[in-house]
Amino acid sequence: MANTTVNNIKRKNIIRYNGDLCIVLECQVRTPPNNASYCQMELRSLTYGNVIPVRTNIGASFDVLENSIRKLDLLYTADGAYVFSDPETFEEYPIGQDKLSDIAGFLIEGQQYDVLFVEEKPVTVSLPASIEMTVVEAPPAVKGNSATNAQKAVKVETGITINVPLFIAEGEKIRVSTEDKTYLGRA
Numbered sequence: 001m002a003n004t005t006v007n008n009i010k011r012k013n014i015i016r017y018n019g020d021l022c023i024v025l026e027c028q029v030r031t032p033p034n035n036a037s038y039c040q041m042e043l044r045s046l047t048y049g050n051v052i053p054v055r056t057n058i059g060a061s062f063d064v065l066e067n068s069i070r071k072l073d074l075l076y077t078a079d080g081a082y083v084f085s086d087p088e089t090f091e092e093y094p095i096g097q098d099k100l101s102d103i104a105g106f107l108i109e110g111q112q113y114d115v116l117f118v119e120e121k122p123v124t125v126s127l128p129a130s131i132e133m134t135v136v137e138a139p140p141a142v143k144g145n146s147a148t149n150a151q152k153a154v155k156v157e158t159g160i161t162i163n164v165p166l167f168i169a170e171g172e173k174i175r176v177s178t179e180d181k182t183y184l185g186r187a
Contacts, residue, residue, distance in 0.1 A: 002063070002064050003061050003062070003063055003064075004061055004062060004063075004064045005058070005059065005060070005061045006027065006029070006039040006041070006056060006058060006060050006061070006062070007029050007039070007058060009024055009027045009041070009062065009064065010024065010027065011024055011025065011026065011027065012024060013027075013064050014046070014064070014065045014067045014118050015043070015062040015063060015064055015065065016062065016063045016065065017043055017052065017054065017062065020045050020046075020047055020048075021045070021046040021047065021065070021118060021123065022043035022044060022045050022046060022052065023043065023044050023046060024041060024042075024043060025042040025043065025044055025051070026040070026041060026042035027039065027040075027041045027042075028040050028041075029058065036057070036058075037057075037058045038055055038056065038057055038058065039055070039056050039057070039058060039060070040053075040054075040055055041053075041054040041055075041056070042054070046099075046116075046118075046123050046124055047099070049102055065118050065119055066118070066119055067116060067117060067118045067119075068116075068117050069114050069115065069116055069117070069126065070086065070114070070115055070117060071087070071112050071113070071114060071115075072084035072085060072086055072087070072093065072112065072113060072115045072122075073085050073086075073087055073110065073111070073112050073113075074107055074108065074109050074110065074111055074112075074113060075092065075109065076109055077097070077109075079094075080096060080097050080098075081094035081095060081096050081097060082094070082095050082097060082100060082107060082125075084113070084115055084122065087112070093115065093122040094122075095115070095122050095123075095124070095125070099123070099124060100124065100125060103125060103127055103178070104158070105158050105159065105160035105181070106127055106131055106158065106160075106176075106178050107125070107158065108131070108133070108157060108158060111131075113125045113126070113127070114126040114128075127178040128178065129177065129178060129179065130175045130176060130177050130178060130184050131175070131176055131178055132173050132174070132175055132176075132187040133156040133157055133158065133162075133173070133174060133175075133176050134156060134157045134171065134172070134173050134174075135154045135155070135156055135164075135168060135169070135170055135171060135172050135173075135174060136155055136156060136157050136170065136171075137154060137155040137170060138152070138154040138155075138164075138168060138169055138170040138172075139152055139153075139154075141166035141167065149165075150165070150166050151163045151164060151165055151166065151183075152164060152165075152166055152168075154168060154170075156174070156176070160181065162174070162176055162181060162182075162183055163182070163183060164183045165183070168183075168186075172186065173186065173187035174186055174187055175187050
């Protein structure tokens with residue numbers, strides 16, 4: 001942990017702001033004419049996920065925390081936590097379900113994910129742009145309902161509902177965008 005002034009803080013640094021861990025999305029030093037310089041930052045809380053605008057003077061400093069990303073396998077869910085395992089050392093790392101509630105619909109047991117560690121503790125999971133999922137419930141397509149880009153709602157293995165074309169059947173693997181939960185194609 002290093003105490004760093006704002007003009008040395010860069011994007012993707014993890015800092016402690018008001019007791020909360022935040023990732024730096026934007027950090028710009030501005031010098032308006034006939035005024036003192038200031039720093040305009042945009043932070044995202046790793047606890048709550050909200051974006052926090054921060055305006056501070058140039059002399060301010062923050063604790064920049066050591067962080068790393070490791071590839072871990074999702075083993076199982078138990079006692080209100082997702083348990084991840086390092087495939088090389090087999091060490092287990094639990095992450096509370098409350099920290100991952102916004103991405104829970106994309107966490108599949110047996111898959112490998114990028115886990116962000118801050119000061120050697122797992123904090124959050126970074127999802128890939130798309131993920132393969134298996135359709136577990138799909139209503140049958142109605143014959144003759146294909147004049148337009150008709151879609152139907154199907155349920156995938158994690159329980160979320162995705163709109164897909166009518167030809168997708170139960171048991172098929174599909175690719176889903178993790179950004180907006182849209183169908184991208186068959187896997």
